[in-house]
Amino acid sequence: MVERNSEPSVQDRAGRPFPVSWDQFHRDCRALTWRLNEVGPFHAVIAITRGGLVPAAIVARELGLRVIDTVCVASYDHDKQGDLKVLKGISEQTAKLGGGTGKGLLIVDDLVDTGKTGRLVRELLPDAHFATVYAKPQGRPLVDTYITEVSQDTWIFFPWDTALSFQPPIRDGAA
Ligand SMILES: O=P(O)(O)OC[C@H]1O[C@H](OP(=O)(O)OP(=O)(O)O)[C@H](O)[C@@H]1O
Ligand SMILES: Nc1nc2[nH]cnc2c(=O)[nH]1
Ligand SMILES: [Mg+2]
Numbered sequence: 001m002v003e004r005n006s007e008p009s010v011q012d013r014a015g016r017p018f019p020v021s022w023d024q025f026h027r028d029c030r031a032l033t034w035r036l037n038e039v040g041p042f043h044a045v046i047a048i049t050r051g052g053l054v055p056a057a058i059v060a061r062e063l064g065l066r067v068i069d070t071v072c073v074a075s076y077d078h079d080k081q082g083d084l085k086v087l088k089g090i091s092e093q094t095a096k097l098g099g100g101t102g103k104g105l106l107i108v109d110d111l112v113d114t115g116k117t118g119r120l121v122r123e124l125l126p127d128a129h130f131a132t133v134y135a136k137p138q139g140r141p142l143v144d145t146y147i148t149e150v151s152q153d154t155w156i157f158f159p160w161d162t163a164l165s166f167q168p169p170i171r172d173g174a175a
Pocket of ligand 3: 048049050051052109
């Protein structure tokens with residue numbers, strides 16, 4: 001599919017679809033928590049919305065953390081990255097817990113791709129620990145802990161963005 005301005009979208013350029021089921025995502029989040037459990041303890045979890053909300057809930061549950069805040073960022077319009085906007089930062093109360101620099105705070109997102117989102121949040125909270133479930137090579141250096149690396153040309157399809165649908169048999173041209 002080509003966009004109206006005939007620029008291929010990120011998803012069109014991303015050759016490899018990587019669909020993730022709820023089950024797989026839950027398991028990957030728990031694997032991430034096993035690693036984080038060795039790095040903490042943390043005072044609070046900060047989810048980068050919206051994708052970070054789902055792993056943040058699972059990680060917070062596993063780590064026994066009940067203080068959860070958000071940094072609300074908008075960048076991709078479905079699959080095209082535009083200018084990054086911070087719509088909401090963390091609360092004063094959470095900032096105090098992190099001593100102003102984010103020390104002892106755990107930032108969680110579903111993935112890091114170009115690293116643009118991660119870089120922005122790191123600038124806000126330089127001493128926080130940044131964890132993602134998936135990482136692409138370009139953004140990987142920004143992440144402290146992640147579980148699965150995928151190639152830069154992969155597009156990850158999350159379970160909350162997808163639904164079960166019929167697939168034509170491989171011999172009939174299925175990808
Ligand atoms: O490393 P980057 O190239 O910046 O991309 C990674 C970000 O892109 C996605 O969020 P998106 O902006 O699509 O918003 P969403 O979480 O609301 O889906 C994903 O959840 C990451 O936050
Ligand atoms: N769903 C999804 N959103 C993204 N935002 C940046 N990269 C990706 C990706 O691979 N999948
Ligand atoms: Mg996001």
